[in-house]
Amino acid sequence: MVSIPHRKSIWVFHLNSGACNACDIEIIDAITPYHDVERLGVKLVGSPRHADAILLTGPITIEALPKVVRAILAVPEPKIVIAIGSCACGGGIWRDSYAVLGGVDRLYTYLREHGIEPPITIYIPGCPPKPEAIVYALAMVRGLVEQKQKKIEYIEKPSIEVVEYIEKLSKEAKKDLEKFFKGIEVR
Numbered sequence: 001m002v003s004i005p006h007r008k009s010i011w012v013f014h015l016n017s018g019a020c021n022a023c024d025i026e027i028i029d030a031i032t033p034y035h036d037v038e039r040l041g042v043k044l045v046g047s048p049r050h051a052d053a054i055l056l057t058g059p060i061t062i063e064a065l066p067k068v069v070r071a072i073l074a075v076p077e078p079k080i081v082i083a084i085g086s087c088a089c090g091g092g093i094w095r096d097s098y099a100v101l102g103g104v105d106r107l108y109t110y111l112r113e114h115g116i117e118p119p120i121t122i123y124i125p126g127c128p129p130k131p132e133a134i135v136y137a138l139a140m141v142r143g144l145v146e147q148k149q150k151k152i153e154y155i156e157k158p159s160i161e162v163v164e165y166i167e168k169l170s171k172e173a174k175k176d177l178e179k180f181f182k183g184i185e186v187r
């Protein structure tokens with residue numbers, strides 16, 4: 001089990017990489033007065049540079065990919081990604097859509113291919129997950145509650161590999177992505 005760097009307070013940056021908006025509404029539910037995660041020291045911030053954790057919703061669309069990578073790299077170490085919803089965890093129903101790379105699993109494969117080690121990630125499956133699950137994940141980062149379930153991987157042959165997927169992109173899109181990865185600072 002990966003140990004989570006516990007914090008006394010957590011500043012979070014909300015990043016929608018292509019969500020349908022329902023997971024985002026549940027985040028709003030978690031941070032507004034009914035569930036009120038501010039009482040746990042959780043504060044929403046406007047820049048990933050100020051954040052300890054990213055609340056990621058949605059599958060990662062090709063359009064959003066460079067912006068998602070840039071936002072993740074901008075968070076200071078030790079950074080945490082909280083993948084909220086089935087789309088962020090594994091691509092959900094959009095997994096093999098032409099406009100979508102997939103969930104964080106494919107994003108992390110892509111990052112590793114470019115020499116970037118993925119951050120510690122907490123997975124909250126559900127479509128969308130309940131705000132209570134989001135509150136629980138944030139309380140886990142605070143060190144207030146224990147992890148409930150161990151990560152279990154069901155390995156089946158993916159219908160399409162990340163490399164294959166990138167190969168299917170248009171020449172222009174591939175050129176753009178390569179240009180982007182050449183320009184970013186790899187830590």
Ligand code: SF4
Binds near residue numbers: 057085127
């Ligand atoms: S997991 Fe469900 S609710 Fe969340 S972005 Fe995907 S489709 Fe929407």
